[in-house]
Amino acid sequence: MCKILYNSRDVDWWNIGAEIKHFNINDYHSIEIDDNNYVKVMEVYESLNLPQYIGYAKFKCKEIGPVLYRGQANIYKKMSPSLFRGLSNQNNCGRRRGRLKKLIENLRKHKVFMKSTEEFAYEPLLQHYGVNTEYIDVVDNIWSALWFATHSAVVCGKNKEYVTYIENLNEYCYILMLQFGKYIENSGGFSNYNTDKGYHVVDLRMGANSLYRRPHAQHGLLAKKQRPSLDYSDSVVGILRINTKNALSWIGNTPLMQTSFMFPSAFYDKGYSLFLESDKILEENKSLYDDVTGRIQIIMP
Template sequence: MEEAVRKEIEKICNEELAKRTWGAKLSKANKGGMPRYLITDYRAFGLVTGIVRYFIHRENIHERLFYRGQTEEWALKPSLYRNIETHDKMDLADSWRKQALEVLEKEKFDYKGTPDEREALAQHYGLATSFIDIVDHFQTALWFACDGQKDNNSVGYIYVISVPEDKATIIDLRNKPSKWLRPHVQQGFCFKMNHISQCGLVPKDYHIMTFVVPRELLERWSNYDVIKHNYMYPPEEDDSSYGFWQKVENHLNKVGLGTTPQTWIEERMDEKARA
């Protein structure tokens, strides 16, 4: 999304929120420079994201709007590349990913899916991948922003992300058979940028804004007291395909890869240093 359009969206959002007193722009932007809004009225989500959607439609922008709920304000980066800050580690992360995807294939994990679908589904069950989990349903994003919060004075973060259809791969995991129950109850999507740069960081052009929501409101609006953790992460007896993931996880651990690349990368870096 072009900078001029983003600025116009921000201006209108500022005016509309102030007029209705449903929230307010926070004076401190995040490191990427995108606006942050403290939200105090549930209607603000529909108002603000409706403004963004209208501009995407009006300007014929080939992007799709999604949300991501987080308990911390982390950078928008795939789990594969978290804590990766050098090209050497990027290369090792990609090598780890290649080997991990080979394990998925050997274990026939989502054997009817495409390689991208297989990777995205594994991301949903716990594998570090080049994809990022997102949803198109802001109540679900609110639930994830609340899950794990322990401090009554804490806040959660809802990222509004406009994913470019021509520069990213978007996977709707709800198209999988419902025996894979987790992505269905979580309204699960994944996306990855087709060109990886900045050590995996998603360009700030696509992170439109961040909603900051106090914990008390997160709990109320997400219905967190009713929708328990094991509803959103169904146990093995309810999610009949969880056993397929357990086979993959056991295989990854057996060959020394694990489900995330950090330890494997550090071991390769140590071997290189000793050579």
């Protein structure tokens, strides 16, 4: 019996096949991610099956909170936030958090964030524009998730600041269905809130000015644990595997599915332009960014 790495204590997702008669939800694949660990995923062959798969996940989770999506070109052993990747011991998180806090404070002091930006949105915005943070990117829109599943980032530069997105060359791509818990009343608002599973969720479409065009184009939500953690995979309630060529054909070549729409240039994205100008601050304070925080990424054609 293969070990199920991603599972949920709240939803018995792997045993719901008997309840659905109209397609083969029992078509599981066990994928080896290291020498002893496997993850079970469900294969989706037709686009018309997507609403039933994801709709059923939402239905099963209706009492415990919304289900969000994360598109990935690969399956990984852990779902680590970018700030903590490469760490093996949670005790080492403090130094990295300190570096990020220093960066945010310097950017705030130099008025890099728009005047209307609330403090809770600082870190999520930096995550969206390429800085390493404690947040992971998620969406509530399956088309956006499919785009990120079918595209891979190719990076270069000393701090990996130059990024080009290309079509995923892997045979398969993946949609992770994530559930972060119930909204806790009086913990924030619709734009940012805590959950009963120890997560903090931010919706930048409500939490940030639309002059930050990228998060609005991508249907940008983000989530992080309220306490430092190296792994967020306890939020995964289901994983879909799709042939990459099929997924690319499903999203098509419309203007709304182009890299230039998902990552608007600084000409259209005022927030992005302000972040790029922060490089001038970097020249004055060369320790502002480092290999821990990374830096604002420059999207290349």
